Amino acid sequence: MTSMYHSTRNADACVSAKRAVLNGLASDGGLYVTDALGETKIDLERVVTNTYRENAAYILGTLLDDYSAEEIESCVKAAYKGTFETDDVAPVVKVGDAFVLELFRGPTSAFKDVALQMLPQLMSRAAQGAGEKIMILAATSGDTGKAALAGFANTPRLGITVFYPHNGTSEIQRLQMVTQAGDNVAVAAVEGNFDDTQSAVKRIFGDEALRERLAAQNTVLSSANSINIGRLAPQVVYYFDAYAQLVRAGEIACGDAVEFCVPTGNFGDVLAGYFAKRMGLPVGKLIVASNCNNVLSDFLTEGVYDRNREFFKTISPSMDILISSNLERLLYYASDGAAGFVAGLMDDLAKTGRYQVPDEVLARIQE
Numbered sequence: 422m423t424s425m426y427h428s429t430r431n432a433d434a435c436v437s438a439k440r441a442v443l444n445g446l447a448s449d450g451g452l453y454v455t456d457a458l459g460e461t462k463i464d465l466e467r468v469v470t471n472t473y474r475e476n477a478a479y480i481l482g483t484l485l486d487d488y489s490a491e492e493i494e495s496c497v498k499a500a501y502k503g504t505f506e507t508d509d510v511a512p513v514v515k516v517g518d519a520f521v522l523e524l525f526r527g528p529t530s531a532f533k534d535v536a537l538q539m540l541p542q543l544m545s546r547a548a549q550g551a552g553e554k555i556m557i558l559a560a561t562s563g564d565t566g567k568a569a570l571a572g573f574a575n576t577p578r579l580g581i582t583v584f585y586p587h588n589g590t591s592e593i594q595r596l597q598m599v600t601q602a603g604d605n606v607a608v609a610a611v612e613g614n615f616d617d618t619q620s621a622v623k624r625i626f627g628d629e630a631l632r633e634r635l636a637a638q639n640t641v642l643s644s645a646n647s648i649n650i651g652r653l654a655p656q657v658v659y660y661f662d663a664y665a666q667l668v669r670a671g672e673i674a675c676g677d678a679v680e681f682c683v684p685t686g687n688f689g690d691v692l693a694g695y696f697a698k699r700m701g702l703p704v705g706k707l708i709v710a711s712n713c714n715n716v717l718s719d720f721l722t723e724g725v726y727d728r729n730r731e732f733f734k735t736i737s738p739s740m741d742i743l744i745s746s747n748l749e750r751l752l753y754y755a756s757d758g759a760a761g762f763v764a765g766l767m768d769d770l771a772k773t774g775r776y777q778v779p780d781e782v783l784a785r786i787q788e
């Protein structure tokens with residue numbers, strides 16, 4: 422059976438996983454979801470004996486099942502063989518009574534490497550099938566830019582251009598970006614702040630004349646941000662793999678429930694944990710950690726999402742987010758796939774900056 426993907430806001434028009442990876446966002450502004458999520462349970466005994474790369478192939482093959490086994494194998498090899506500090510990719514380390522999943526051992530030291538090493542591989546295979554070339558445009562305030570550049574560098578059929586605010590990133594991040602090697606990469610500093618940068622990139626995406634000129638060369642513009650299902654799926658892998666490491670270390674028995682506490686911004690990482698739970702990982706609670714931009718903590722306790730509040734710049738800029746895009750996917754699943762309901766909430770958010778969910782939906786999310 423093939424998992425079909427459709428918008429969180431409309432379940433009628435379905436596309437393959439490959440098309441969802443190429444499109445990134447559905448045309449109505451919704452995010453791609455599959456109603457088959459969790460129908461195929463992951464075999465924990467198998468996960469425990471697998472290496473990281475074997476688990477990546479197993480879990481990506483389950484979530485994105487129109488890729489052939491050979492395609493997934495080659496994606497996994499390109500993304501994770503020799504690119505991380507260790508072949509474990511993300512080691513679990515005991516610190517006091519807790520365990521830390523070390524997601525920073527990739528080529529750019531950003532946790533985003535785990536997903537951004539894989540997304541270009543998935544995109545490249547899908548673009549090949551569709552006969553397309555893709556130019557990725559990304560606006561960054563720091564972390565994402567370098568991780569995306571490193572992931573997309575020298576990938577067939579793909580190019581990437583990253584825009585960052587001049588004097589708006591740390592010096593290390595700027596140097597990481599401007600020294601990126603590769604014949605398909607470009608970096609541009611924008612005079613202005615991050616919002617100006619992002620608006621400029623959005624204007625490029627909205628430029629019809631440019632779109633037509635590119636189409637004549639079989640080229641489409643796309644983005645690498647965390648709403649792409651091809652960036653979310655690789656993150657599901659490390660939840661299972663972390664669990665496997667705990668079992669192998671004798672810290673838990675196979676079948677015991679564990680909890681994950683996840684620093685959250687755009688809600689991609691913690692949502693991947695929810696996907697893992699749906700696919701059979703014994704997860705007790707997922708703890709959504711926020712900084713003082715705590716729009717999510719408030720939502721999860723009150724059921725009211727309200728972005729009309731002061732925005733704080735902190736030392737964790739990747740968590741300084743007032744619109745957590747991937748939450749839309751959780752709303753879809755927590756409402757049993759009520760796409761019209763999700764569309765209504767997102768409409769409220771666009772118009773008033775606020776929405777409220779009914780008590781039943783809030784209770785299911787809290788559970």
Ligand SMILES: *Cc1c(COP(=O)(O)O)cnc(C)c1O
Pocket residue numbers: 531532533564647684685686687688689690691739740
């Ligand atoms: C991206 C990022 C986050 C937020 O992750 P989301 O998937 O957007 O919730 C948190 N911390 C760091 C360091 C990041 O780079």
